[in-house]
Amino acid sequence: MILAGLSFAIATPCHAAGVTAGSLIESTATASYDSAGGRGTVSSNRIALKVDEVIDLAVTSLDSGPVGLSGSTAVLAFSLVNTGNGPEAMRLSTRAVAGSDFEPVVQAIAIDSNGNGVFDEGVDQLIQPGAATPEIAPDGSLRVFVIAEASGAAADGQQGRVTLLAEAVTGTGSPGVSLAGQGSAGVDAVIGSSGGRAQANGTLVIQSATVSIAKSASISDPFGGSEPVPGAFVTMTLNTQVSGSGTVTDLVVTSPVPVGTRYVESSLTLDGVALSDIADTDSGSVNKDLVEVRLGNLAGGASRAIVYRLQIQ
Amino acid sequence: MNYHGKKSLTIMLACLGLVFASPVMAEEVAISSGILVERQITENGNSRAEWLAAETVVPGDTLKLVFDYQNQNNVALTNFVITCMVPPSVKAKAIDPDQLVSVDGGKTFDRLDRLTVAGPEGQPRAATLEDITNLRWIIPQIDIGAKGSIHYLGTVN
Numbered sequence: 001m002i003l004a005g006l007s008f009a010i011a012t013p014c015h016a017a018g019v020t021a022g023s024l025i026e027s028t029a030t031a032s033y034d035s036a037g038g039r040g041t042v043s044s045n046r047i048a049l050k051v052d053e054v055i056d057l058a059v060t061s062l063d064s065g066p067v068g069l070s071g072s073t074a075v076l077a078f079s080l081v082n083t084g085n086g087p088e089a090m091r092l093s094t095r096a097v098a099g100s101d102f103e104p105v106v107q108a109i110a111i112d113s114n115g116n117g118v119f120d121e122g123v124d125q126l127i128q129p130g131a132a133t134p135e136i137a138p139d140g141s142l143r144v145f146v147i148a149e150a151s152g153a154a155a156d157g158q159q160g161r162v163t164l165l166a167e168a169v170t171g172t173g174s175p176g177v178s179l180a181g182q183g184s185a186g187v188d189a190v191i192g193s194s195g196g197r198a199q200a201n202g203t204l205v206i207q208s209a210t211v212s213i214a215k216s217a218s219i220s221d222p223f224g225g226s227e228p229v230p231g232a233f234v235t236m237t238l239n240t241q242v243s244g245s246g247t248v249t250d251l252v253v254t255s256p257v258p259v260g261t262r263y264v265e266s267s268l269t270l271d272g273v274a275l276s277d278i279a280d281t282d283s284g285s286v287n288k289d290l291v292e293v294r295l296g297n298l299a300g301g302a303s304r305a306i307v308y309r310l311q312i313q
Numbered sequence: 314m315n316y317h318g319k320k321s322l323t324i325m326l327a328c329l330g331l332v333f334a335s336p337v338m339a340e341e342v343a344i345s346s347g348i349l350v351e352r353q354i355t356e357n358g359n360s361r362a363e364w365l366a367a368e369t370v371v372p373g374d375t376l377k378l379v380f381d382y383q384n385q386n387n388v389a390l391t392n393f394v395i396t397c398m399v400p401p402s403v404k405a406k407a408i409d410p411d412q413l414v415s416v417d418g419g420k421t422f423d424r425l426d427r428l429t430v431a432g433p434e435g436q437p438r439a440a441t442l443e444d445i446t447n448l449r450w451i452i453p454q455i456d457i458g459a460k461g462s463i464h465y466l467g468t469v470n
Contacts, residue, residue: 018372018470019402025370025469027346029380029397033390033455035341044344044380051402051469052369085372190371 020138021053021086022185053086053183055168056192059200062143066159066205069150070246073107075119076146076202078164082136084192086184089132090166094146097201101158104148104204109164112143119145132169148204156208156244165199172196207246209300213253214239230312234261236291238306242298251295253306257288260313267309268293341386342455344395351375370469376403379464384455393452395463403467405445412465415447416440422449 019025028046032039062077082088094106110124111133124145127133136142146164154160171179173191183189216239221232228234238255242248257263268275268284270293275284283294286308293306349364351374364377380397384390396419399405408414413422416430428440450463 023402025348025376025400025402027348027378027397027400029344029346029395031342031344031382031393031395033342033393035386035390036388037341040341042342042344044346047346047348049348049350049367049376050369052371054371188369 018054018085018138019051021051021084021183022187023051024048025051050187051085052178052188052190053088053170054084054190054192055086055088055170055172055179055196056084056194057081057088057090057166057168057196057198058083058194059144059164059166059198061200061202063202066203068207068246069148069204070207070209073147073149074204076148076162076164076204077117077119078144078146078200078202079141080133080136080144080166080198081141082138083194084168085138086187086189087135087137089135089169090142091130091132091169092127092144093129093165093167095163095165095199097161097163100160102154102160102206103151104160104162105151106146106148106162108145108147110145110147112145115143117143119147133166146202150204150206154206156206156246158206160204160206161201162204163199163201165197168196170196205245207244209242209244209246209248209298211248211251211298212241212243214241215255228312232312233264234310234312236308236310240295240298240304240306242300242302244300247297247299249297251298253293253295253304255291255306255308257290257310261310262313263288263291264309264311267307269307271305272307341384342390342393343383343385345381346397347379347381349377349379351377372469374469375406376467376469377464378403378467379462381460381462382455383460384457387457389457390455391453393455394449395452396447396449397465398447399445399465399467402470404470405442405448406466406468408442408445408448408465413449413451414440414445415449416444417446419447422447 026046026048029044032041058081060079062079067074067076080090092109096103109127110119111127113125114120114123133142144164146162148162170182170189172195175191175193175195177191179189216237218235219226219228219232221227221229238253240253263286265277268286275282277286279285285292291308295304350367350370351362352365353360354363380395414425415422416428425440429437430440430444432438448465
């Protein structure tokens with residue numbers, strides 16, 4: 001049959017997997033009938049079509065929203081699904097997204113080798129940009145991590161987006177394009193509706209925190225006044241404020257005991273609660289030279305009041 | 314029921330001659346099976362669907378599974394019952410309401426709307442196109458030398 005000037009469009013299904021590439025679809029029929037010789041039977045020939053491989057994939061972000069970047073790096077998670085009907089390896093790469101507040105720097109791409117849903121450095125397989133994943137079975141999926149850091153002096157709350165791009169190793173192109181003999185089991189590969197490539201964006205948001213300490217002193221002298229004379233007591237207040245969307249970790253506030261004063265024993269409090277002077281299970285400790293309070297992790301918006309007394313010598 | 318007269322069948326076979334493998338020649342009747350694939354053809358910017366012969370398919374393709382028959386005997390054949398199995402990777406599509414089908418691997422046949430299958434918890438539910446395992450046509454009589462064709466449509470899973 002000659003069909004010059006015509007073009008054929010092979011179906012480009014958008015549903016997942018389906019019958020496996022390389023398998024056969026066979027059709028046959030049997031019949032029975034009455035004739036002069038009685039009841040007869042007959043079977044048809046058996047005809048078979050081979051199923052080509054459809055190259056299709058999908059990428060989606062697994063993060064429910066922007067991923068906070070409060071340390072040096074953050075991990076973006078993606079799902080890469082082989083929606084074709086043959087095993088397929090996918091090349092992975094990342095792209096910057098125009099219009100971001102800052103351009104994240106991608107340190108690594110990895111696949112969740114141990115399948116525990118989180119990035120395990122030294123365990124999960126790293127994929128160099130442009131390199132391919134292992135083959136993914138039809139309807140199979142891989143969790144992919146993109147480990148990124150901020151660039152420049154990104155400020156608290158600024159967002160940076162990263163695109164994870166996956167491309168089928170067998171080929172990409174316009175949907176319906178056939179790649180002769182390049183499918184699994186030697187069948188033709190047909191580019192599916194995805195074009196053999198898929199991508200999704202992940203977003204980082206800077207979560208920094210700053211600490212400010214306002215130190216104040218009030219004096220009570222032995223004569224009922226507020227003069228800094230020997231014997232006067234000085235009440236020191238350290239109002240510690242954390243601001244920003246991030247969290248400070250292991251925050252320790254120290255304040256030296258000034259020369260010419262002495263710390264008044266058992267006068268240390270945190271938010272009105274007494275702390276012992278010795279280094280023990282509570283967060284405070286004092287020696288003759290230094291007052292120390294360990295505040296631990298504090299999120300932006302938190303404040304703590306440290307109060308203690310000194311006596312002027 | 315999808316069977317046609319001799320004249321239209323002759324035209325059809327002439328168009329589709331390359332599609333079919335050599336039929337099995339029985340003493341009295343021959344049946345030839347073939348599969349056509351629906352393809353969108355674009356010509357001068359216009360797109361239309363055509364049934365074409367193909368050696369390969371992809372999931373989502375629509376198939377026309379065709380069976381041609383011819384009475385090669387010197388007497389008429391009666392009560393001609395032809396049965397086929399729907400390939401496991403194909404789902405029957407949009408059958409005639411009067412079409413005889415089976416949902417139990419060919420043990421019993423009836424109209425689809427009269428058949429049930431076991432639901433997920435064992436309770437019966439109405440059978441659907443996806444449940445069809447076999448189709449059957451009953452042709453009362455095939456005259457001497459007469460030809461005919463039957464088909465059904467399916468979608469590659």
